[in-house]
Amino acid sequence: MISVFDLFKIGIGPSSSHTVGPMRAARAFVRLLRHAGLLAGVARIEAALYGSLALTGEGHGTVNAVLLGLEGADPANVDPAWLLARAGQLRAGAALQLGGEHTVDFAFARDLQLNKHQFLPRHANGMRFRAFSADGAELCREVYYSVGGGFVQTEAELDAPPAGGLAVPYPFASAAELIALCRAQNRSIAQLVMANECAHRSEAEVRRGLLDIAAVMADCIQRGSGHDEAELPGGYRVRRRAPAIMKKLTQLQYAGRADIMLWPMVYAIAVSEENAAGGRVVTAPTNGAAGIIPAVLQYYRNFAPNASDEGVVDFLLTAAAIGMLYKMNASISGAEVGCQGEVGVACSMAAGAYCAVLGGTLAQIENAAEIAMEHHLGLTCDPVGGLVQVPCVERNGVAAEKAIKVAQLALLENGEHLVSLDKVIETMLRTGQDMQHSYKETALGGLALTVGVPAC
Ligand code: SF4
Structure with a gap:
């Protein structure tokens, strides 16, 4: 673990x-x-x-x-x-x-x-x-x-990977095991992961650590929205877009004409632009995909009725449980499996976590996490100029919105689904293994080739 x-x-x-x-x-x-x-x-x-x-x-x-x-x-x-x-x-x-x-x-x-x-x-x-x-x-x-x-x-x-990893009371190696453990222990995913974390630090420390992480995420949105519209580094003259979009969206909001789903997109863009500029971010679970979880979390805080610090902690614990499944059974490396392993995984983590804090059942949470990855399968990594800017910044915005919609979709149904989370994780790994290396963080294929100057 x-x-x-x-x-x-x-x-x-x-x-x-x-x-x-x-x-x-x-x-x-x-x-x-x-x-x-x-x-x-x-x-x-x-x-x-x-x-x-x-x-x-x-x-x-x-x-x-x-x-x-x-x-x-x-x-x-x-x-x-x-x-x-x-x-x-x-x-x-x-x-x-x-x-x-x-x-x-x-x-x-x-x-x-x-x-x-x-x-x-x-x-x-x-x-x-x-x-x-x-x-x-x-x-x-x-x-x-x-x-x-x-x-x-x-x-x-x-x-020869070191055996065992962290010793915890409730180890799990698959989504099926995680859900079975939760049912047997009558605990939510967040409660089970908290019990595991408490094998190594006190519950108060875990909560404080998670709220610190959430604060760094929120700061990052703030910084990314407040900057001038400067160019991002790297020579492609890509401008920061979050500050101007944020201003326009705020005006539309006051006029009652804002599409609420643009908020998570702009939160994610703000974080991703901070990341592209080499700023302070939370790896979640990677930096290329660092905008998605902060954006959905911020959306929860700003728009969900009864949002609370308890909910923030539960969100991060649930997201982490889903991320662990990908890390243990597949990959979270764009160089290994393409962008499905970065943006796809972050979207899956955020979808399951958002479903959980809105009161989803274990089956609905698994369904949300699975749908989010299912529709990122095959997503290539082709950063223009080898920079984490195009397509990465917008891709985070689109995935943040998708995570929220997917969670809401899962909540409208009873959690029954054909494709399990474990199956989609296995499929993601196999798809990544089949991908040509030009689509795996080499800047030798896709948009990097048609738009940018190849890095070699
Ligand atoms: S395109 Fe590549 S570099 Fe950009 S977010 Fe996806 S995996 Fe990361």
Whole structure:
């Protein structure tokens, strides 16, 4: 089992697998050197990015993330503005402070390698770090894979995953098991996941942690709506749209002419634009799809009768349970299964969670989560220019609206359905495995090809 706090992590944009994960991998390599007593003897460091990380590495902020990760930066609290400034210094030849404490030789053009046409064997998002002594001998090397949602594993961990995961009172490996457990224990999904979380921290800590996450999500909507209409970084001159849309929608609302379903769309666009600009976001369950859950949650708070903090906590716990099923049984990595694994999963999580806080039964919640994914099956990842902007920003808006509608649809029926959530998760994985790699976060296919300049 994984924790709700593994799925919802406070980090920075624009990508969980290409920004947050690589920064964590670089930090892990420095930790490895420190624990092995090698740090002080390192004279030169080398980082090599492979496959998708190399192809879309500049657009996704991977290179900057690795540089700062080697200096010890943490995605949870690094200042996005400082990150950009410091990465610029390192690219211009400033000495690299390994782990923030030890100066090493690092020449950007020589030591940060982008291997765009080479994929490491275990996953599309591979990285290799090497450390050398002053006489050029290799002191240490490690290969890491960023497997989606900011999760990072070494080659050995991918080959032989550590058994068990979190020890919890109510482990589940499928939606069928989750629902059976809830029925047997007479608990809601949120109550069951809360009981699992309480094996490792107090209920008060879990609630506080979840409300903190919800607050960061709300802040992100606020910041994304309040900015001027500046261009997003990356050279495609994509402008932020959320501020102007928000103003127009507010005017329409006062005039009684607003379509209420435009609100979740603009909330999601605001968060996604913050993410695209490298701002502070919550990975939910990835950064590319970080707008959907905050948007549906904000819609719940603003428009659902009797919305409460209790409801917010239940929403996030239910969403996390659904996300765990995808993480454990399929993938939440666009590089592995395409955008169905990012936007599709976030939509499924949000649909089930929204259905739950509106009073849905277990069958209705499962139905909502299943419908949301069923209609994202086959969704490719084709970011123009390798940037998490087009189609990602709008895609979040459309998926947020879809999650709410799907939840409402499920609530109108009795929960009986032909396609189970487990079957749709299995189908998503198989579809992703069948997809050509040009449609899996390489910026070599789809809109990236017809609209943008290919990244290779
Ligand atoms: S297209 Fe989807 S999976 Fe690909 S970068 Fe954008 S949001 Fe992520």
